[in-house]
Amino acid sequence: MGRIISTSLPCFCSLLRLILDEYEFTEGFQFGVRTASFQVEGGWNASGKGESIWDYITHNNPNFINDGSNANIACDTYHKIAEDVQLLKDMNVDYYCFSISWPRIFSNGHTNRPNEDGIRYYTELIDELLVNGITPLVTMFPLLVELFVNNADKLFYHFGDKVKNWITFNESYKICNFSYSDGILTPGYKQKGIGDYLCSYTVLIVHGRT
Ligand SMILES: *[C@@H]1O[C@H](CO)[C@@H](O)[C@H](O)[C@H]1NC(C)=O
Ligand SMILES: *[C@@H]1O[C@H](CO)[C@@H](O)[C@H](O)[C@H]1NC(C)=O
Numbered sequence: 001m002g003r004i005i006s007t008s009l010p011c012f013c014s015l016l017r018l019i020l021d022e023y024e025f026t027e028g029f030q031f032g033v034r035t036a037s038f039q040v041e042g043g044w045n046a047s048g049k050g051e052s053i054w055d056y057i058t059h060n061n062p063n064f065i066n067d068g069s070n071a072n073i074a075c076d077t078y079h080k081i082a083e084d085v086q087l088l089k090d091m092n093v094d095y096y097c098f099s100i101s102w103p104r105i106f107s108n109g110h111t112n113r114p115n116e117d118g119i120r121y122y123t124e125l126i127d128e129l130l131v132n133g134i135t136p137l138v139t140m141f142p143l144l145v146e147l148f149v150n151n152a153d154k155l156f157y158h159f160g161d162k163v164k165n166w167i168t169f170n171e172s173y174k175i176c177n178f179s180y181s182d183g184i185l186t187p188g189y190k191q192k193g194i195g196d197y198l199c200s201y202t203v204l205i206v207h208g209r210t
């Protein structure tokens with residue numbers, strides 16, 4: 001990673017059609033597509049959302065990403081629920097895997113005061129997926145054991161009746177190696193042998209507790 005992926009959904013649609021035309025899959029094979037909140041949502045400060053570590057690093061170190069871009073708008077999926085779900089439906093996928101942006105729901109990082117608009121946004125997205133026959137699969141991501149487990153608790157409370165598939169971490173190897181050892185992903189720590197070790201330890205404890 002290390003750059004913002006902003007390939008448009010229509011582009012993915014053509015790619016998927018190409019793959020489906022070219023290959024045969026066994027009966028019942030389940031297809032899905034996947035996004036990460038920071039890379040697609042935009043609306044970085046909309047309706048009470050807090051600043052994420054990626055917002056912070058791209059706003060304060062414009063050279064962190066090669067071409068100096070940030071994700072203030074990205075694919076603007078925050079404003080395009082109906083349009084994007086329609087594109088997913090056109091692709092005929094069974095699953096849509098997305099991540100929930102921690103600061104969109106817990107603006108100040110803590111779990112005691114959920115941001116109503118964050119709950120509304122993900123509820124509308126999940127409902128739109130379900131009425132279109134697409135199963136949501138959600139990545140939670142945030143670190144730090146207690147905060148993560150409390151965050152997971154709240155997510156299960158708000159969305160657990162509709163979302164039955166959850167992923168705790170996406171690419172934990174990359175998070176721990178690239179963010180805390182090589183420093184090429186935010187928060188950019190270069191602490192080889194310590195940062196990556198502590199990160200992996202935390203990820204495993206959090207996964208178990210959640
Ligand atoms: C997490 O998942 C998304 C979507 O599949 C991907 O774009 C992103 O690069 C992944 N990795 C990290 C470290 O965020
Ligand atoms: C949100 O951020 C944009 C820049 O991306 C800025 O122009 C705008 O004033 C901000 N809005 C609020 C409510 O802070």
Ligand SMILES: *[C@@H]1O[C@H](CO)[C@@H](O)[C@H](O)[C@H]1NC(C)=O
Nearest residue numbers: 176177178181182184193196
């Ligand atoms: C971490 O990633 C770098 C590439 O960025 C690689 O050279 C290094 O071997 C990786 N570290 C571990 C412990 O795998």
